[in-house]
Amino acid sequence: LAKTTQPISMDSYEGQEVNITCSHNNIATNDYITWYQQFPSQGPRFIIQGYKTKVTNEVASLFIPADRKSSTLSLPRVSLSDTAVYYCLVGFQKLVFGTGTRLLVSP
Amino acid sequence: DGGITQSPKYLFRKEGQNVTLSCEQNLNHDAMYWYRQDPGQGLRLIYYSQIVNDFQKGDIAEGYSVSREKKESFPLTVTSAQKNPTAFYLCASRAGGTDYGYTFGSGTRLTVV
Numbered sequence A: 001l002a003k004t005t006q007p008i009s010m011d012s013y014e015g016q017e018v019n020i021t022c023s024h025n026n027i028a029t030n031d032y033i034t035w036y037q038q039f040p041s042q043g044p045r046f047i048i049q050g051y052k053t054k055v056t057n058e059v060a061s062l063f064i065p066a067d068r069k070s071s072t073l074s075l076p077r078v079s080l081s082d083t084a085v086y087y088c089l090v091g092f093q094k095l096v097f098g099t100g101t102r103l104l105v106s107p
Numbered sequence B: 001d002g003g004i005t006q007s008p009k010y011l012f013r014k015e016g017q018n019v020t021l022s023c024e025q026n027l028n029h030d031a032m033y034w035y036r037q038d039p040g041q042g043l044r045l046i047y048y049s050q051i052v053n054d055f056q057k058g059d060i061a062e063g064y065s066v067s068r069e070k071k072e073s074f075p076l077t078v079t080s081a082q083k084n085p086t087a088f089y090l091c092a093s094r095a096g097g098t099d100y101g102y103t104f105g106s107g108t109r110l111t112v113v
Helices: none
Strands: A009-013 A018-023 A032-038 A045-050 A053-056 A061-064 A070-075 A084-091 A101-106 B004-007 B010-013 B019-025 B031-037 B043-051 B054-057 B064-066 B076-078 B087-096 B099-104 B108-112
Touching: A009 A018, A018 A084, A018 A101, A032 A061, A032 B099, A045 A053, A045 A061, A045 A070, A045 B099, A070 A084, B004 B087, B010 B019, B019 B031, B019 B087, B019 B108, B043 B064, B043 B087, B076 B087
Parallel strands: A009 A101, B010 B108
Antiparallel strands: A018 A070, A032 A045, A032 A084, A053 A061, A061 A070, A084 A101, B004 B019, B019 B076, B031 B043, B031 B087, B043 B054, B064 B076, B087 B099, B087 B108
């Protein structure tokens, strides 16, 4: 299974754009890249998923370069409620979670 | 509304007792998963099932057992053989095929005293 590496923590302020980059050098041809958000004592919530190039939905954008060895989750204009742990996952039928990136958004 | 339900939310058990955590989904998803999360850590896969009457061990299956007799249900039993059972347990489901998005339940916090 492809292993992912992402920063342990990030700090930001309200209204700023936050970009969290994840590396996955051993990604397989069948693998999709998926990002989840988790608040304390809750189950992770699906944010966005992509295979290549750029994907955008109502809450985030996902940028994937041509070699697919990394990906960047972009959160536009974060608010205090975006403080959470963000997980980058690569896989097909079985997802392996790392420790994620703890994002702290301050006023 | 469709979703995935875990019960109970909090569970206390005495050491040496087996305990079963419930997970039910009405999303008509084929695949179901159990994860364990310890404080400050990521999720670790315990067991998963791609279809009814079939399941596979994840990375930390020792001390746990599961069954998948119905598509909607995937209960997890934490046995007395599990050395450190106190944790937050999360169940998830996935539609299968080319849908790679997981839906998670709200979790069960198990405390063994």
